[in-house]
Amino acid sequence: MSFINLKDKVVQVKIVYYGPGRCGKTTNLEYINRKFREQIQSEMVSLKTHGDRTLFFDFLPFHMGQIKGYDIKIQLYTVPGQVKYNATRKLVLKGVDGIVFVADAMEKQREKNIRSLNQLHENLQAYKESIFKIPLVMQYNKVDLKDHGIPVLPISVLQQDLNSRLQVPYFEASAITGYNVAATLKKIISSTVVSIQKKLL
Amino acid sequence: MNYGIVSQEQLEAIEEILTQKLIKLGVDCAIIIDMAGNIITVKDNSKSKYDIYSFAALAAGNFATVDAMAKLVGETEFSLLFHKGQDSNIHFSKIDDELLLITMFGRDISLGFLRLNVVEAIDQIKKVWDRQE
Numbered sequence: 001m002s003f004i005n006l007k008d009k010v011v012q013v014k015i016v017y018y019g020p021g022r023c024g025k026t027t028n029l030e031y032i033n034r035k036f037r038e039q040i041q042s043e044m045v046s047l048k049t050h051g052d053r054t055l056f057f058d059f060l061p062f063h064m065g066q067i068k069g070y071d072i073k074i075q076l077y078t079v080p081g082q083v084k085y086n087a088t089r090k091l092v093l094k095g096v097d098g099i100v101f102v103a104d105a106m107e108k109q110r111e112k113n114i115r116s117l118n119q120l121h122e123n124l125q126a127y128k129e130s131i132f133k134i135p136l137v138m139q140y141n142k143v144d145l146k147d148h149g150i151p152v153l154p155i156s157v158l159q160q161d162l163n164s165r166l167q168v169p170y171f172e173a174s175a176i177t178g179y180n181v182a183a184t185l186k187k188i189i190s191s192t193v194v195s196i197q198k199k200l201l
Numbered sequence: 202m203n204y205g206i207v208s209q210e211q212l213e214a215i216e217e218i219l220t221q222k223l224i225k226l227g228v229d230c231a232i233i234i235d236m237a238g239n240i241i242t243v244k245d246n247s248k249s250k251y252d253i254y255s256f257a258a259l260a261a262g263n264f265a266t267v268d269a270m271a272k273l274v275g276e277t278e279f280s281l282l283f284h285k286g287q288d289s290n291i292h293f294s295k296i297d298d299e300l301l302l303i304t305m306f307g308r309d310i311s312l313g314f315l316r317l318n319v320v321e322a323i324d325q326i327k328k329v330w331d332r333q334e
């Protein structure tokens with residue numbers, strides 16, 4: 001749940017990048033951190049293992065400017081994708097306003113994407129949130145691998161697997177080259193802010 | 202539930218409590234955050250300068266982790282969370298299920314004395330906060 005400060009006119013919005021291990025969540029935030037320096041006033045915080053896997057979360061505050069006189073502060077988080085970290089994954093989801101589900105488009109990751117999405121559904125239920133109601137954007141990441149001869153799932157298959165019931169906006173992307181990283185971010189911010197705007201009088 | 206929105210009047214009352222009970226005592230900084238890592242309000246002695254948003258995200262994560270560990274070992278909570286440093290210390294207190302009060306203070310304040318004041322401040326903050334329900 002976003003936090004709205006009527007005195008200082010600040011709205012804090014929490015957006016979480018969710019998805020299976022090594023799908024590219026941290027890479028999304030790293031790209032945003034490099035590309036939008038003027039909108040980021042501080043260092044990215046990464047709680048990770050020696051092997052660069054996310055242990056708890058990455059955190060990147062992103063300044064969006066004003067809406068209706070309110071300063072919008074977007075707080076970007078990633079969850080740790082490894083299966084064993086579901087307890088911490090859940091903690092990061094606390095109070096979430098909008099979610100980017102990052103799927104790994106590599107063929108061999110098909111099952112992992114589905115399992116991760118199902119677990120997101122369960123984890124949200126634990127907070128009495130619904131995956132069908134919360135602002136959500138799908139990102140089919142690593143499409144650049146096609147060009148390197150690595151088998152990548154067709155978008156139609158990813159859509160069928162992950163988005164046939166949810167019917168949320170989706171992007172193919174390459175977090176490593178930056179392709180559609182900003183488009184994904186813009187979409188989730190606008191969906192989330194629209195749902196919050198209703199609370200701003 | 203309406204904890205996501207706080208009025209100007211409530212915030213001013215809460216800031217006044219933090220100033221009277223904690224800043225005047227000599228703490229460097231008193232922050233109220235929610236469990237999602239949002240900042241509700243910050244009061245400091247205007248000497249400290251660091252990234253408060255990152256701090257809040259980490260503090261919420263830290264508290265949530267310890268809370269989850271408590272439940273794992275069958276405790277309802279570990280009521281005292283305290284980090285001691287060379288020159289500064291951090292003290293965490295739960296205000297209610299959604300809010301945390303974090304105070305940072307130096308060597309010249311004893312933990313016992315600080316805790317007394319924190320408890321009083323929390324009592325008063327709760328009264329202000331509950332008015333909105």
Ligand SMILES: Nc1nc2c(ncn2[C@@H]2O[C@H](COP(=O)(O)OP(=O)(O)OP(=O)(O)O)[C@@H](O)[C@H]2O)c(=O)[nH]1
Nearest residue numbers: 021022023024025026027054080081142174175176
């Ligand atoms: N080719 C390619 N590689 C990518 C892309 N995005 C991420 N990677 C690589 O995939 C690996 C894992 O990326 P991370 O961003 O750390 O993945 P993560 O989702 O944060 O992983 P966890 O923290 O374990 O959940 C790294 O080696 C990245 O360089 C992409 O779009 N294309």
Ligand SMILES: [Mg+2]
Nearest residue numbers: 025026053054
């Ligand atoms: Mg990561």
